[in-house]
Amino acid sequence: MKLWCDFHPSGPAAALLKAGVKGHEVLFAGEGHFPGEAEVALGQPNPADILAAKHLRWLHISSAGYTKFDFPEFWQTIRARQVLVSNSSSVFADPCAQHALAMMLAFARALPWALLRQFPVAANEAAGQAARAPAVEPAPADLPGWMSDPLRKKSFLLNDQKVVLVGYGAIGRRLAELLAPLTAHVVGIRRRPRGDEPIPMAALSAMEPVLASADHVVNLLPHSAETTHFFNAARLGQIRPGAFFYNIGRGQTVDQPALIAALASGRLAAAYLDVTDPEPLPPDHPLWTAPNCFITPHTAGGHVNERARLVAHFLENLRRYEKGEPLVDALG
Numbered sequence: 022m023k024l025w026c027d028f029h030p031s032g033p034a035a036a037l038l039k040a041g042v043k044g045h046e047v048l049f050a051g052e053g054h055f056p057g058e059a060e061v062a063l064g065q066p067n068p069a070d071i072l073a074a075k076h077l078r079w080l081h082i083s084s085a086g087y088t089k090f091d092f093p094e095f096w097q098t099i100r101a102r103q104v105l106v107s108n109s110s111s112v113f114a115d116p117c118a119q120h121a122l123a124m125m126l127a128f129a130r131a132l133p134w135a136l137l138r139q140f141p142v143a144a145n146e147a148a149g150q151a152a153r154a155p156a157v158e159p160a161p162a163d164l165p166g167w168m169s170d171p172l173r174k175k176s177f178l179l180n181d182q183k184v185v186l187v188g189y190g191a192i193g194r195r196l197a198e199l200l201a202p203l204t205a206h207v208v209g210i211r212r213r214p215r216g217d218e219p220i221p222m223a224a225l226s227a228m229e230p231v232l233a234s235a236d237h238v239v240n241l242l243p244h245s246a247e248t249t250h251f252f253n254a255a256r257l258g259q260i261r262p263g264a265f266f267y268n269i270g271r272g273q274t275v276d277q278p279a280l281i282a283a284l285a286s287g288r289l290a291a292a293y294l295d296v297t298d299p300e301p302l303p304p305d306h307p308l309w310t311a312p313n314c315f316i317t318p319h320t321a322g323g324h325v326n327e328r329a330r331l332v333a334h335f336l337e338n339l340r341r342y343e344k345g346e347p348l349v350d351a352l353g
Contacts, residue, residue, distance in 0.1 A: 023048055024339075027064035028083065034328035041336035061342070063335055065089075072098050079105040079342055081335050085113045085191070085322065086271070087352065088244045096353060107338055107348040110191035112330045113322040118195035120321035121239055121269050124293040125184070128265050131175040133291075133315050179203045185210060185231055187251075188241035188270055189218065191350070196239065208235075232259040237267065244271035254279035263290050269321050272298035281311045289313075295321040 027050035030038055038047070048059060062071065062080045068090050071080055080099075082090070087108050099106060127133055182205050186193040189209035197207045197220050207220050208231055214222035223231050232238060238260055242248045252266075253276040260266065266289050268275055277298065283289045291313035297306075300319055308314055324330070338348045 022046070022061065023059045024061040024063065025059035025066070026050065026062075027066060028328075030328050030332055032328075033326070034332045037329055037336070038332045041332070041339065061339070068092075068095055071095070071104075077102075077104055079107070079348075081338055082106070082108040082352075083331055083335075084108065085110040085117075086243055088271070091243075091245055099353060105342070105348060106352045107350045108352055109331055109334055110350045112327070112334050114191035114195040116324045116327075117192045117269055117321045118199055120295060120317070121192070121196050121267060122199050124267055124295075124315075125179060125237060125239075125265070127315075128291055128293065129177050129179050131172045134175065135172055179205050181206065182236040183208065183234055184237045184239065185228075185235040186239050186241060187228070188243070189222065190241065192269065193239075193241050194219075196241075229259050232256070233261055235261050235264050237265045240266070240268045240270045240274060242270040242274045244273045248274045250274070250276040252276060252280070254282070257283045257289070260289065262288050265290050266292040268292070268294045268296055270296065272296040272300060277308060281307055281314070284311050284314055291315070293317075295319055 022045045024042060024045050025048045026038075029035075029049060050064070057074070058076065059074065060076055060078050062074070062077060064081075064083045066080070071077060071090070072095065080090075085108055087106075090106070179200070180203055184200060184205050184207045186196060186207065187210045189211040193209055197209070200207050209218060209220050209222045210225060210228050210231065211222060212225050214224055216222075240252060242251055248271075251274045257266070257276075257279055266280070266283075272294075275294075275298075280289075280292060284292060292311075293315050294308070295317045296319055297308060297316065302308060302316065302318075308316065334349070338350075340346075341348055
C-alpha cells in the first residue's frame, strides 16, 4: 500500500513512523507521487489534490481543525467515492483542555495581574498595561500588609462557578472532565445536542439564557462560514456582566473590535485568547493593549512530543483501517 505524507518527522516520531508502516511504501511530499498513486494521505494536502486523487481511500488530517476541507464539493466527492476521513482531535484534546484550564485558574488566582507587577512601570505603560494591575493599598494597622493586597480580593475559586463551553467536541469533553474535581457547573453548547452527553447541553438556538448566567464562556468553535464572527457584539452582550471570555477555537469566530469594546466598557471582566485574526498578531494590533486582555500565540495544542503523538494516532488508525474497524476521530 502507498501512503503519502506531507511532513518529515524526525527523532522518535520518525522512528515510530518507520516501524509502524513497515511493509508499506511511504511517499513524502515533493517526491511527485501524490495524488495518483496513494491510497492513504497523512497531513495537510491541498483539497484540490484530494478531489483529483482517484485511488485515495483514506485521508488522515494531522490537525484537529479541517476548515480548508469543509466545503460542499469536498464532502460530496468524498462520500461519492467512499473515502474515509479522520482528523487528529484526540491528539490535541488534552493539551488544549489543559491550556484552557490554566487560563481559567490564572484568572481565578489573579495571576496575570500579579505578574504585571514584576515589570517596571515604564514598560507597563509602554505596553498599555499599567491600568490592569490593582494598586497596592496601605495595610490597616491591625493586619499584615499582604492581607490587604487587592489581589486577594480579586482572587476567587472555580468551585460552583458556571462554565459554558460553546462548541462541544473532543476538547470540550476533556475540559469538562478536568473541571469536574473543582465542582464547577459545566454546560455545553452545540448545534444539535445528541442527548447522550455527560454534561447538561443546550442548542445554539437556545444559548442566550445560558450565556446570561455564565461566569466563564469558553469558545471552542471551529471556523466556517456559519461561525465567522459568531461572537459578535450582540452575543458578547448576552454574556453575564463581569464574566470571563476565552477563545481556544479560531480567531475568525470572534468579532475582535466588539470584544475590545466589551473589555473597555468593563462588561467583560477579562479575556484570554489563544487564537486571533490575523496570526501572528501584528505588534500594533489593538488587542495587545485592550484592558484585561491576555494572549498566548496559538500554543494551546503544543506539547513537546506532539509529532510522536500525531504519528502514534495515525498508526492506531492505520491498524484499524487495515482491519476494517471504525477509525478514531472519523469525520463526515
